[in-house]
Amino acid sequence: MAHLVCITVDVDNTSAMLARGYDGRAMLSRGEFGVVGTSRLLKLFAKHEMKCTWFVPGQTLVSFPDSMAPVVADGHELAVHGWTHRQPIAMSEAEEEDELIRAGDEIAKFQGKRPIGYRAPSWEPSWATTRLLAANGFVYDSSLMADDYTPYYPREGDVHPVDGPLQRGLPGSVLEIPVSPTLDDFSAFEIMRGPDGSVLPGLRSGRDVLENWLNDFLWMRQELAKGVMTLVVHPHVIGRGHRMIFLETLILKMKEAGALFSTMAEAAERFSPRVDG
Incomplete structure (x- = not known):
């Protein structure tokens, strides 16, 4: 089996800023740059004949439909990334399910078929998330980190005592295709200041990130069958000129090393017989 690479696009645009209470004009303009970045990513993916998965909050979809329509027209997969960009861990179960259903319905209307994938905003699912996904017909999630290259079925019903051993529940029915902050452009490149004055420094050199990401692929190819x-990339982050050069260089080097690029739905199909198209 080929070693798969899924370049997934989190189309946060202004939704992430709004969910964190940032409503200043300059900050929201940074998010709106995602429209420019989306166009650049589509051009790059078309050049390399790639189909990718775009995790889109409902707020982004209804706010920037003209930007998202070409994503569907080019044959990419849309998946749910919440309705707002609020973290499920901070919601009630009813609020979380309402956002999940609302976003799924909007995507189904937009692309003509129901989405089968989900990623929690900020990778902060609740303990109810995978259960809610299963109840609402989702096939895969991409929010957790208990593995790196091997999809798995997260357990339901774990108990985590502070002073005792983990009490394991049973595997659920939603396939996890894991993520990591080490493979995320926001962690590497974006600079943000928190309400408490803390700063996410970002602004790393693309050369360093290229080496890390390529070596991650080479290790997977070397060690795993x-x-x-x-x-994970964000249009408003990766869409800057020098980062687009970095991304294309990465694609070319991974192709040379034997990578097969795919959507998350295609990756899930290879690992899970539950995907029926």
């Missing part, structure tokens, strides 16, 4: 490497 099969696997899925999940990269």
Whole structure:
């Protein structure tokens, strides 16, 4: 089996800023740059004949439909990334399910078929998330980190005592295609200041990130018979000129090393017989 690479696109645009209470004009303009970045990513993916998965909040979809329509027209997969970009861990179960259903309905209307994938905003699912996904017909999630290259079925019903051993529940029915902050452009490149004055420094050199991400793929190819490497990019982050050069260089080097690029739905199909198209 080929070693898969999924370049996934989190189309946050202004939704992440709004969910964190940032409503200043300059900050929201940084998010709106995602429209420019989306156009650049589509051009790059078309050049390399790649289909990718775009995790889109409902707020992004209804706010920027003209930007998202070409994503569907080019044959990419849309998946749910919440309705707002609020973290499920901070919601009630009813609020979380309402956002999940509302976003799924909007995507189904937009692309003509129901989405089968989900990623929690900020990778902060609740303990109810995978259960809610299963109840609402989702096939895969991409929010957790208990593995790196091997999709797995997260357990339901774990108990985590502070002073005792983990009490394991049973595997659920939603396939996890894991993620990592080490393979995320936001962690590497974006600079943000928190309400408490803390700063996410970002602004790393693309050369360093290229070396790290490529070596992650090379290790997977060397050590594992099969696997899925999940990269996470955001149009408003990766869409800057020098980062687009970095991304294309990465694609070319991974192709030379034997990578097969795929959507998350295609990756899930290879690992899970539950995907029926």
